Amino acid sequence: MITLSHYLVLSAVLFAIGLVGVYRRKNLLMLLFSTEILLNAANVGFAAISKFYGDLTGQMFAFFIVAVAASEVAVGLGLMIVWYKRRGTLDIDSMQSMHG
Amino acid sequence: MDHILSVLVFFPAIAGLLGFVVSKESIRAYGLSVAAIEFLLSLWLWFNFDGSYPGFQFVEVAPLIPSFGINWYLGVDGISLFIVILSTFITLVGLIALSIEKDLKNMIISLLFLEMTMVGVFLSLDAIIFYIFWELSLVPMLYIIGAWGGNLRVYAAVKFFLYTFAGSLIMLVGMLVMAYLYHEATGVWSFSITEWHRLILPEGYQYWLFLAFFIGLAIKVPMFPFHTWLPYAHGQAPTIGSVILAAVLLKMGTYGMVRLPLPMFPDAAVHMIMPVAVLSLIMIIYTAMVAYAQEDMKQVIAYSSISHMGVIVLGTFAMNPEGIAGSIYLMLGHGVVSGALFMLVGVIYDRRHTKLMSEFGGLAHVMPRYATIMGIMVMASVGLPLTVNFVGEFLSLAGFYQISHTMTILAGTSIILGAVYMLTLFKKSFFGEVTNEANKSLKDLDGKESMALWTLVFVTVWLGVYPKPVLGPINTSVESLVSFMHKKAITKEAKETIRPTVIEREAK
Amino acid sequence: METYLYIALFAPLVGSLFASLFADKPKTIITGLATSALLFVSWVSSVVLLLHVAHGEAVHVKMMDWIQAGGLSIPFGFNVDAVTATMMFVVTTVSTVVHVYSMGYMDHDKSFNRFFAWLSAFVFSMMVLVMSDNFAGLFIGWEGVGLCSWALIGFWYHKESASWAANEAFIMNRIADLGMLIGIFLVYWNFGTLQYDAVFAQVDKVDAGILMMTTAFLFIGAMGKSAQFPLHTWLADAMEGPTPVSALIHAATMVTAGVYLVIRANPLYSEVPEVSLFVASLGAFVAMFAASMALVNRDLKRIIAYSTLSQLGYMFVAAGVGAYWVALFHLMTHAFFKALLFLGAGNVMHAMDDELDIFKMGGLGKTMQATMILMTVASVALAGIYPLAGFFSKDKILEAAFAGHHYILWAVLWITAGLTAFYSFRLVMLVFFGEERYKIFGYHPHEAYKFMLWAMSPLAVLAVIAGFFEHDFVHMVKAVLPVEEFHVSTGTFWFLIIVTQAVALGGIAFAVWKYSKGGFSEKWRETFVYKLLFNQYYIPKIYDEYICKPYAELSKIAWKELDVRVVDATVDFIATTIYKSGMVSRVVQSGNLSNMLRWMGAGLLILLLAAILYSPVR
Amino acid sequence: MFEAIAFYTFSAITIVMFWITVTSKNALYAMSALAAGMIMISGFFFLLDADFLGVVQIIVYTGAVMALYAFGMMFFDTTRDVKERVRAPKLVFLLSGMTALVLVIALVAPILGDHIEALYPMKEGIENPQAVGVVLFTKYLVPFEVAAVMLLVAMIAGIVLAGKKMDESLTLKVEDEFTQKGAQ
């Protein structure tokens, strides 16, 4: 019997995988991938809770998260393009002009 | 003149603002006239002051933040009246003797703002208003020290600012707690000091609050071990800065002690007499020794200030009318005398650009008038009778004698040690032959310096010979303060320690 | 009478202020004349007052309130009774003489005007001291004379030794003043007032222990001003001042202030025999102690200074044994002959171009006959030979000591009387008689101005005749001081006189005999005793080594080590620590996005850990 | 039973795919794995009766987002292996591992839901997209519109940032250069 906890744990695991990506990725694009994973992890959770409570709100939230994710991609890609045009790299180690 | 106090507070500030418009050439005259008018206003205040009434006079109340109990609340009693006059007087005299040429306009405007803050501190009866002026006074002083000072001026100025600022923030917390407790007790928000006085707190609260207030005030005084900002500030400040710092700003601390923690927390204050007295003794003896070791004339006087402030604090904590009245009188005395001394050092600094005693010697030959005034002030500083300092010192020590015999003897060493460093200073710089070529052609005091200094000499002697017109009102207010504290005290110990003479007299 | 009182009091002040107007101007004789004249006026007033109070009627005025705070009320009040009047008489007499004398003595000094300003100021302070009707007023005068003494000792401030001596005198006096101040506080808190009459009226109401403390602390004050051991060193050094100053301040008036205080406070002292005994013992000790130092000193003025010290000891003995009137009497006679002695010494110094070593003098009597006579008279008076003034007073002291069964005191004083006679005549012999050694050093001595000698003459006359007024004096002071008859049998009385006279004459004779033959041998100077005495028992050195230097050293440490390195460094340490921790925590801000993300993750992790590990009850 | 098998299968695949996404050196692999993982997630949605969401997931992610990424990747020329110097890799795993652990510990326990009532209950007989549509256009109309604005913002942002006008920076140009330009 798959319970809510199963899904939540899955969600947590996916979230953690996303975190791994966020922490270790140096390429901006890949970093963006990882953040997508984070959002999707939550989506699974929402959908599951929604199902187990028989409530549609969770699905709503997931829906909006998808929308947000899409918007983020657009803005993120825009920023990356500008940066890439300037610097020719997407490595985040290249952006350390501000520190201290 | 219903709003004389507000006028007194804001007149210099408004004049300072208008001063931006005045041309550079006439700014000096402008500053002098403003200071003179302000001084005359304060004299007018004295003239109209009823010396036999112990409470606050010329009271002004206007709501500022009524929902939080903050009011524009001014008033003057015998305790504050003369310190206000001292502030305006010293500003005037300092302006007369001002010898700075660089950025004179900025200097004078800063001084006028400083005057506002000084007067404000002594007149305000609302804790927040008090705090505002208290903090605000740091700003012009910071500028004066930092912009016209010596080599280490920035360090000194910042140290001065931060040290005092940090201390007073602790005091602010104390004020907030006090307001809270007042609110708990009465259901009304109030920052009025006179209202706070009426609040009787349990002992436990009193200690902490006392401590909070005391730390803030002690740094300003400055009490050992919070005193180290002072030598720097004095050492680096220009003459006018030192004069005002020593004469008035330090008094804010001791004035605050009389005004805030003592009547608010009489029981805690009584319990704290011993620790405070020990600190004062350290101040008196230790700083006197440090003063003796100094090589720089100004530093000697700076440390001597600390030593004298120790006597003032001691007098305050005598908790009897003699001691408190004496300490207030000594505040005035020390204001005049140390102001004069710093001014005197400034005179020689203007001529030689050094303050090291080893550079001088035999100045009495070349500058006899200067030496005379210096001599008078040195003697006043060591507390010779018939000078203003004696009256204060005598009363402070006499007052404290009631508390402790041994400690008074120790504190009394100030008259010995004071003589030691002051006379050494005088001997090193003024006696002997003129050895340094550069000193042979020094000019004696010029007109404006003489005028300023002789005025101070006059005040020094006058207040030493005939203190009554000043001491009378002080005494009236202090006596009522002490009997108030007596009545308010809740512990037996405090009731016994705070013995108002009025009651004793009536008992007889 | 009040007018006379005010005139007597303020005439010197007026003179002083007048002279000070000319302080930085070149010499004008007018200052000298004016001050002298005003002092004469003051003297006249004093005499009038003296005659007035001789009938036992005190004059009391209250000029104005001075300090009024809490229960403390101090007026500027003046009270002239017999004691005060005597003191006033002494002060004005001596000072008038000294003023006139100084016009000659300070003739060539460029700070002539300043001198008179200070001198008159001193007289004013002294008058305040003696005339005040309360302890605080006394203290004003007390400090005032200290100030003037400081200024006058350091009159020639270009001399290092003079300015040093001035400061020493001031600081030593301050030490004692602290005791005095504490005494005053004790009086205030126990009697509730500082007025003499009010205080003395309630002596019996106050606890004996308190009374003992009070009198002891007051006496500490007296010890300083009267240069009693161990605060005596300043007096000898004070001889750096101009000689008239020494005559006026350090012989006749200021140094006797301590004695005056004890006399004035006699109702207190007579209640506490322990303290009184201590006073007497210390007096006797100092009398002998100072006399012993005078025996070997080579400095003309210092010898006289030590003799002053010694005589002050006598006065304290008298006061200590309860014979207050005798003390006052000796104070008066001593003032006359000691001032005379000093002024004579001034003449000698003038003649010798400020040379002070008596071994460089000798045979001056030929050129300075008048001075020689005056000084010899004074010395005889000092030695206490009948019928000069010294005899009457000193003899009474010995008698009082004996009558009080203080035989040891008596013995000490008796020996001292011999020593006194010896060193006085040692001085006279070495200066005025014998070989004219000054010629070797190329001095050309000359007699002082005539008017100076005339000025001295009143003192000489008084030194001779003052003793005969003993009975009038006793009659006069009876109203104020306890005058008890000493219970000694007539036999004892005469025995004492004879013994005393014998030892004094013996001393004189020995001195004359010894020094007419050229004095002691050189070997004497090698002995330990000589060195000990000559170096003043090494006391100045001890003070210097064990008090002054350590204090200076300690001060340096307090400043450089404690204040700068500990207190200030702590403050700075706190500040720099905060600042440095800022530098350290900058690591967080590496600017690397990856790190920033990890910080966020770390923050989250901490919060999550807190969520499961830290769970206080809700 | 079917549910369990599906759940575990999907979970396994999703985890593996995402793991590849975050660890792969090849951007193309990473992207493909991400797309695969997204599809798997839509599988969960279907499994959880959120058909609408599942469809949206496939369309938006695997359709739009992945297309955008692919587009970007071509632009960035990251088809080759990406070089990444990962500093302190242990820290990465420590942080994320611990986070995972804590989350798992906290979420394993069943959640008590006594007082939870569904505000917008799924009703029998109503298809999921229908139900979602009703809620979306009543209750969540405002967020929906805001999301539209958000997408507009994102669009403008993308256009503006990627536009040609950004190639020349007015911010860095000193004022003189403008005047020179005007003079020409």
Place this chain on the structure above:
Amino acid sequence: MLEPISVSLETLNLSTLAPMLVAIVGGLGILVVDLIKKDLDKTLYVMLSILVLFVDLGAVIGQQVGDRGFFDVMLIDGLAVIGQVVILVASMLFIPLALTSKRFHEFSYPEFFALFLFMVAGFQFMVASDNLILIFVGLETASLALYTLIALHNRDKAFEAAIKYFVMGALAAGFYVMGSMIFYAVSGSVELYKIAEVLKADDYANLPVLLIGVAFMIAALGFKLSMVPFHTWTPDVYEGASASLAGYMSVVPKIAGFVVAMRIFGFLIQADVVWLRDVLYAAVVITMTLANIMALVQHDVKRMLAFSSISHAGFVMAAIMIGTTQANSALFLYWILFLFTNLGAFAMLWVSRHKASIWHERYDHPYEKFSGMISIMPVGAVIMALFMLSLAGVPPFSLFWGKLYVMSAAVNADYIGLAIIMAINSAISAYYYLKLIVYMFLRAPEQNDGTVYVQNASKPLQTIIGFSAFLTVFAVFAVEPMLQIITAYVQASGF
């Protein structure tokens, strides 16, 4: 089958939506204007934006406090109204800063102004709802616009700033959704009032799980409010963005964040969740202190102000932690006062902005730049000093009253220790503000050229600075009325 939907317009309460609609329509309008005619001057857009904001403000003020609208998604309580007023006033003060005399890249885009208005609308949605979904969407709208606005400054540092902000924002968004998910899991709702009800009915049985959600929420909001250690973006982003935008960022997103934080944490704190209280206590103290000590060692004024604004945010977060009415009112009072002062300070930097790096290769506003300003430009120096003193909390300048009130709130809620920490932090912070004053007043100028500080100054900028300075000095007279209004509003919304 589905029941037919019937909704009456009255129950929708459309007026609750009016302010945001104004902003959005305004933004669209600007886009349309641009479509119709290219290359219109920026002044037009600035003025249009101000007008739109003005109308927006009018709509906000006209709102009925206590209303819910649109199926209870919108919540117009006191917090929402004050929050929106602060946002709008700050925006109105900010947007004229575009009227510089130098040309900057971002202002050449009409889209800049459109995005700006959308962003404002996003923030307004954030504060005007207690629905986690709407908050999230509003937040993202605003954030995405903000990233773009930063990047539009068009220089390397601006991009770097935008990217850093963006990536970290994405992570924070992840935290937010996880937090929301857990909230949803324990309560079955995403509406805060509902969540509160459910939790209370449960008697907080799911507290351990809830705390996990709260932790995520703290992290997510901590990022917005730049709480340590989620603050790392702040200095870099402020440094990279233009000074005016940095000033804006230090005020507006944070007030939105505060309102959300107040809503989310408020009920938990009122329900006495000790854990949250303690954690926030620690976070507040660390934020204040660490930001302060890092600000001490900065070389650039803008960066220093960035750290200082972190510290100020920490200070204010304390109010949320305390959670009394007084504290919550204090928060708004503080932030309104901070608005004028900080925006003024950043505007001063903006006015003195150079295009070339004369002073330092990296920094636009190193301390050295301001050396001896008093002798070159006395009025400017005095005004800047006023702002610095105010930020340091020297009475009677504006922020003192805020600090006073927050500290008083702490004291009244028995957090005397916290009040003392606040006091000590104020003292530490005085050092770095003073540093600038020292440079301006106590040092000799390095370059004696009167135009150094007025590179960018135009009349509107000067007006704004003057206005801010005026309010900074005479804040004391504004405190009482503000306090009345704020307390009334805060009390009305049950905090």
